[in-house]
Amino acid sequence: MTDVVFALAINGLVWGLIIALIALGLSIIFGLLDIINVAHGDLFMLGTVGGLVIATATGSFWVAIVLVPIIAFALGLALERFVIRPTIRQAALTIVTTFGLSMMLQEGVRATYGPQPRRMAPPIGGTVPLFGIDYDIYRLFAAIFAALALAAFFVFLNRTKLGTRIRAVRHDPETATALGIPVARVCGITFALGTAMAALGGVIAAPITTVEFRTGVDILPFCFMAVVIGGLGNLQGTVAAAVLLAVMEGLVTSFANPTIARIVSLAIMSGVLLFRPHGLFAGATR
């Protein structure tokens, strides 16, 4: 029993780190643009599909993991310019807009790539014994890669000129404008970064899960839970919440039905909304 508890806790940590990468993209977009991006899960889906297409075409997963975020970044710039910017600062309208975008992305992939689910073979095969179960080595790689990507993002945000500008615009867009920071361009880049992170999460998760046009639908609620519990717009809080939620679900699953674990997560989110509406972590608000 103890073995299963540890195994599922570690599996929760692994999954939590991948989710954190995706949820961080959602959080940064909300934090800067006040957009609840309902299409964020579909950007993750585009990452899985793009990853499989490029890996199949080039024969290399590693090419896909480099190219997909770059392509997604460019797509993010275009989406921000032509879909998001016309409705920016109108929260209700952005929900409708991104919902429409979500449907277009899903149906676009279904119509072109096809509706059938597919598998992407992991670039690293084999298993390791982990507390009584044979654990996929690729999952451990995926967790390490996700952790490195998260660390790289925070280094970028805190140690580069562009990162400083993004933080400045998040903190006070009017003053940032007065100081000569090109706010519109920073917003575009931030949305593109969020898109690239979701797509990168998609490439990493593709060999673990399934590649199909609806892959992003089910991942979005968990990301939203992480963002809400971590504090809307609180980037570190979002990462911590994603990891904690996934580990907690893993632990609960070891002695109860996994569905109960999800109910516990929802109960925690409800509690946070009730007692700490700005998020679980200190300084949760922007």
Place this chain on the structure above:
Amino acid sequence: MTIDKPGTKNAKSRNTKSRNLTRRSFLETALAGGAAYVSLAHDMSAFAQAGGSIVIGHHCELTGGFSSWGYWHNKCALAAVKAINDQGGIAGRRVELVTEDTESNPATGTRKLRSLVQRNNAAFIVGSVHSGVMLASIPVATELKTVYFSSGEATEATGEKGTRYSFRTGTDTYGLAAAGAPWAFQNLGKTWTIISPDYAWGHSHYKEHKAIIEKLGGKVHDPIFVPLDAKDLVPYLTKIPQDTEVLFSVFFGALSVAFYTQAKSMGLEKTMKMYSVAGTIEAIAPADLKGAAEGVYIVENFPRMLKYKDDAFHRDYLKAIATDDVHGREAGSDKVNAKSHSWQSWENLFALKAAIEKSGWKTKKDDQGVIEALEGLEMANSLGHAQGSKLLRKEDHSGIIDCYISRVENDELHVKKTVSRTEMAQMMPVRFDLSKQPL
């Protein structure tokens, strides 16, 4: 229809032709057009004399979670209508197929069903393969007094939730359990665990298989029901008891791929036999799973490989729906036929044709005759019934068909055992008599 852009080669060519129009070419064109019109008018007149077209509704999963199946159901229904119309229609009347997308959603499905019947005047419905949509739709079809063929597998559709109006030519969970469970019990193992989505289809499979395995003296562990939105199945797979000999999985679509991938990576096939039903691998080629489904036993309703039912009808059917005879792939694409289910969207139209012609149906007022003709309808192996001879059993409106137990070997589905429809009838005694319900 294609439209040539101005200035393109084709457009210029056409302009040149129009400028060069002569009296001879005008007469040639006029005569050809006249001949085509006369031919078409004669054709339409032949159908019109028989009483206008018969509108049949197709309640199909064109989008949503079941769209990889729905694509094939739609393709088969369209091909069947074309074949029927090419042969003179039904009782001399042209068939018009009107398709509505259920979006793989029960609420949408019921709304679209009303639209088919009330707005499009569909006289009969070739219905959904999605168990949730199917079970939500049967009461609506019954309220609208419209014959509804479904192809979902939840047994309730031809059982406790079935009505005089609901029919199914294919198998259900009751039939699949009868076809495969005794053989799997004898050949694969006696201690079973069932893992399935937390949804009508999975629950129905658990109930039917548990009854048979326990009757045979086996043991069935508590089921593991997985939420439909699960991405990571490891927490569920670790719940499988160690003494499991047969892991019976019932998934579809993306969850199916996730299950095979993650079960394989955990090496479950090393300690237990993997057993499933065709729904788990519908619209998926084992080759696309890159070895994850190798060795899995699967109960098929229609063998994916032609060689296991090699006759002219099967060959012509595959030709009509442009599918290859080994992997079930569509010609010119990598789509894989949901073959164990989609044949019903082809065959149901031929079953309706037989019943309409047998009963002399003219309008909705004559529906009782069609229902009575369908109850107990024998269908001989033919192009219209390429899956094989079958009976639409009078009492429970269930198709009694041949089934096949296959194994994935080298990315192909090889049949290991054929369960004849005679054996099926013996193993699945009638439990409900829908034929006594009033109309």
